[in-house]
Amino acid sequence: MRSRVGPRHARRPVPTMLRGIYLPRSMDAAAFAMTTYGIPLLVLATTNSAALTGAAFALEWIPRLGAFAVAGALVDRHGTTTVLRYASAARAVVVLSAALLLPALPQGWATTVTVMLLAASTGVLTEFSYIAAETAGGVASREAGDRAHRVQSVLLGIDQVATLAGPALAALLLQWAGAAGMLTAIAGFSLLTSGLAPRQFHREQAAAQPVFQGLRTGWQTLRSLPTLGWLVTGLTVSNLAVGLLQAAAPVIVVKQLGHSTADVGLVWSAAAVTSLVAIAVCRRAIDRWGLWPVGALSATLAASACLAVSLTHTYSVYLALIAVLMAGEGGLTVVLRTLRSHLIPAQVFGATLAMTILLLLLPFPVAGVLVAAVPPALLGHVITGCAVLQALGLITAFARLRTAPGLRTSFA
Template identity: 75%
Template sequence: MRSCAGPRHARRPVPTLLRSIYLPRSTDAAAFAMATYGIPLLVLATTHSAALTGLAFALEWVPRLVAFAFAGMLVDRHGTTAVLRTASAGRALVVLAASVILPTQAGGHGATLTVMLLAALTGILSECSYIAAETAGGAAGRQAGARAHRVQSALLGIDQVATLLGPALAGLLLDWAGAAAMLGVIAVFSLLTSMLAPRESHRAKPAAPLPVLQGLRTGWSVLRALPTLSWLVAGLTVSNLAVGLLQAATPVIVLQQLGHSTADVGLIWSAAAVATLIAVAVCRRSIDRFGLWLVGAVSATIAAVACLAVSFADTYHTYLALIAVLMAGEGGMTVVLRTVRSRLIPADVFGATLSLTILLLLLPFPIAGVLVATVPPTQLGHLITLCAALQALSLTAAFARLRTAPALRARCL
């Protein structure tokens, strides 16, 4: 008989970051990346229409932008565990239903409607799971204190690995095993996320449910009250216009102007993901030694110079290298943003404020798509130069304003 046996719950091991944060984030990021890039491929394979493929991509992202508002409200009201489990399980059910329905529809309007609904529904559910996983990561960063940047850089690394491997895995499965296999793997990753969702030990709840618009107003009020975060978000929002423009214009530039293939377009973003992973690892150690501001300012300078040089690239390999350098700089700034965000935003309104900041950061992407659609391909170089100049000005203003900000001056030891 043991004389010092405590209550059963007291003997449970404390969950590690790997089990409680990194594993569910990895499975969710894998499902997110496979759905984002694989479902448009599925639309193309089903409908054989480039126009519908582009529309499907829009149907994934437009609901995601709308979902940010109520996703943050749901997280603040119900907590990360409930939202992550529900959204992931819902995504699994949706893709499994599509994998059963599609083989019964031999083309035609029924198959088109199925894949388009699949794109819209997975977009909404993926955004809800992402906000929940990001909120859990923010809480882990707050608990880490001065080492918050290490948690955030690890989460960013997970996202980049998923971005590197997810599209390739989706395309490979679709090509060699068919739509059912690809959708089945997305479902497996989604179910794993639902099962691995971290339990919350403490969570402050609002006194009453917040409507969506009130959640946005709450996030806006918090953002205005945090000038350090406001300046950083503003600078990165303008920077994302240049990044989004390059993402939208790269197929046109690589295929029509540089004379390469669609596979070479994919290689560019794979190289960019690898460069971002290296940059995240470097920034993680550099922040310990030099602090957030210096690492952020250097990353911003690298991104701005590379973006300005892209419009003058006249060979594929030069273009690839500059895009990789640009995304490495963006990766460094993202580590800084995530660290500042996890330190400054109060826990009880983190979901609403996180949703607003992500919404602001993603708004330039559809604008960039409209610009590429309306500007003649021969003028894209001038448009990229203009947006790169705006990026350089905005980042210079932001980091000059943040030079004395306490949240960025302290070193993380």
């Protein structure tokens, strides 16, 4: 009979980065992408209304913003595993319930109310799981030290692969398998996320505090980090244009350009391919030139592509410009995540992460409201105005960051 050597917990293997971080993140990112891009398509398919599609986009994002104060505090208090596991399982229950309910409902107000509630509830649960997964990635980045941007580039690559496959899969399933097929796939990825969430062995217990105090803690920490604050400010302004293009995509592609819902998914999948290339290039460029030059070039690409989108009237050019825009956004996200992992103190990482993401996502429900309120024929003018604001915001932010310490230092 084999004798035991050491206590039982000492024999537990430490999860690898693949098993402990990258694999659960991949499953959650897939569910995130399919939910974010698939639910507005589901609303357009069931209601045939551009206004309701924009409203659903807003409903998908407004509850997410309210969830951040709770999510950040809960992650700091209970750890990433608990939040990731339960939020993902709850999302699976919600979308499976909708998959069973929608085929039995008659067309009309009952279907509309159901898909709107689905947008709101999945938005909340998706952000809980995202905060948990992102916090786990932040811990891994801090442990990587000067190679933090490499960990973040892998995590961002996972997100972009999900953005590559998720919208296309959601659109294809919606077109060929109906709402039940798309929602069942989202439930499957959610259950895999819940099941793969690894145990935590060395989590520091956060000091007990009221849940909503996390917002104040995150805001105070962000104010004490002006370098991160200016970058977040610029990206927040930029995200109004990006959110508007996301919210308007089903209307532009289906209603104005005359293409199918599958072609909407193809737009974002093509954008994800260029983002993956941009992420790989940015990782090597940061090693050689530092964060500021890479961020400034990425900002120039994103702003230029967004300004040109409103001038196009063909699907192929629209697809190409969205791809260039998201390539620039990919580079900016690598810069943001690297700065976050280096600058935010570990003991308040969850609360500060929640605050930064809250600020970055505030423009998205505004974009949904704009799409719901503005007639489709005038969307091009609104996109142009938001693109001008995006360019001004990014120029101001990177002008302020030009002399910030450490941003021109190479990481090789």
